[in-house]
Amino acid sequence: MRNGSSNRRVFLMNSAAAAGAAATVNLAHVAHAAGTDTIRVGLVGCGGRGTGAAEQALTADEGCRLVSMAELFKDRMESSLQTLIRSRIGDRVDVTEDSMFVGFDAYKDVIDSCDVVVLTTTPHFRPLHLAYAVEQNKHAFVEKPMAVDPAGLRQYLQSVRDAAEKGLSIVNGFCWRYHEPRRATMQQVFDGAIGDIRAIETTYNSQGVWEPRKTREECSSDMEYQLRNWYYYTWLSGDHIVEQAVHGIDTMNWAMKGALPERAWGVGGRQVRTAERYGNIYDHFSVVYEYPDDVRGYHHCRHWPNTDNQVKDYVIGAKGVCDVFGNRISGENRWRYRGESNNMYQTEHDEMYAALRAGKPINNGEQGAVSTLLAIMGRMVAYTGKTFTWDEALNSPERLGPESYDWGDAPNYPIPIPGVTDIA
Secondary structure (H helix, E strand, O other): OOOOHHHHHHHHHHHHHHHHHHOOOOOOOOOOOOOOOOEEEEEEOOOHHHHHHHHHHHHHOOOEEEEEEEEOOHHHHHHHHHHHHHOOOHHHEOOOHHHEEEOOOHHHHHHHHOOEEEEOOOHHHHHHHHHHHHHOOOEEEEOOOOOOOHHHHHHHHHHHHHHHHHOOOEEEOOHHHHOHHHHHHHHHHHOOOOOOEEEEEEEEEEOOOOOOOOOHHHOOOHHHHHHHOHHHOHHHHOOHHHHOOHHHHHHHHHHOOOOOOOEEEEEEEOOOOOOHHHOOOOOEEEEEEEOHHHOEEEEEEEEOOOOOOEEEEEEEEOOEEEEOOOOEEEEOOOEEOOOOOOOHHHHHHHHHHHHHHOOOOOEOHHHHHHHHHHHHHHHHHHHHOOOEEHHHHHHOOOOOOOOOOOOOOOOOOOOOOOOOOOOO
16 A cells, blocks of 8 residues: 555554453453453443443353443433443442542542443544543443543554554444344355455445534533534534444445545535534545555545435455345355344453453454544545545644533634635
8 A cells, every 4th residue: 555554553553462461461450350350441431332232241151240430421420330230231230429529630530440431422532532541441331432632542553553552442432343143144255255345335324323412502612512413523422424424434434344445535515414503514524545556545525314224334346246234245255144132332341351251351442543533534625625644634734623521612613614624
């Protein structure tokens, strides 16, 4: 690879040696006698995904106990706690009034109190929270995406490397990689069933996510207003290509075995969600990733109400086509998955805690970094109308969000205009 090769080596050169050493680390700070000792779990970010991830963590290992929670909004944390107490693992919830923390720095109190932290806040805060967790020698489940901008991605990646050197587990939330039918289907691709890959098509076309939850009049400040409606602000969510459609882009990264594109170009805009309440994000993207050997990755995503949903991934080869969602291969080597399915959200936690008990922590943080940066790269080319190489995206100084956090003003980014908006 011309543009990607040097940075691919940068991605890998430290983590490979560290990962080899990690398996020998004595995880004394996390119990490793199977099913006998307590693993203290902390939750940072108590929305729907965080509540679900906490339940899955407690389900994965009978020795897990939820000991602390952190949130920006007390009402959301209290709702999450009650949901967990009423769930099937309610007897494993040991959270008290003294171990519930609210505010921008609350994550530190949770991380200080646990062995494994579940990081499920709005994506903007992910690099900051992981950096502190690794500094404090804590394992982490990190929901996708890993960052919203190149500066945050680089910080996240450094934490992944540091975690590998310390023998800490970093498990990312790209759940489709834990789905057994999909795993078996992708293995067919790797075994040559479709021949050499010629193109990949990933599509995440939906009617959108939740409507803005609060009006400005219902909030005490601009910062609260944006955080309550975080999905609609690029600095908080990364836009929907980064926050949601990154799952499809991760499938592209999976099929390419982590190989990097040389460049990307594309289009996007805001055709349906034009009202001010929808912040500054786009409602559609279409991006082309150019890989070596003339392989192309085509990604499309959009949020348009009252339209057809299409969430599909195809890997197109010289000998056939892989329908990843359909779990089948067409062409010369016809194949279809006939086995059982599984709960992929649960499996990612099952495997994480089983590995911890075995003293062999999983660190798939780099994979999460590559997929996240591919999605950020897609947003960058659509926002600007320009072509970006991998190097340019990785090394961009772009950093979204304020220098510090308080409950007053919030960033006021304009709606991007291709040909006008510029990203260094």
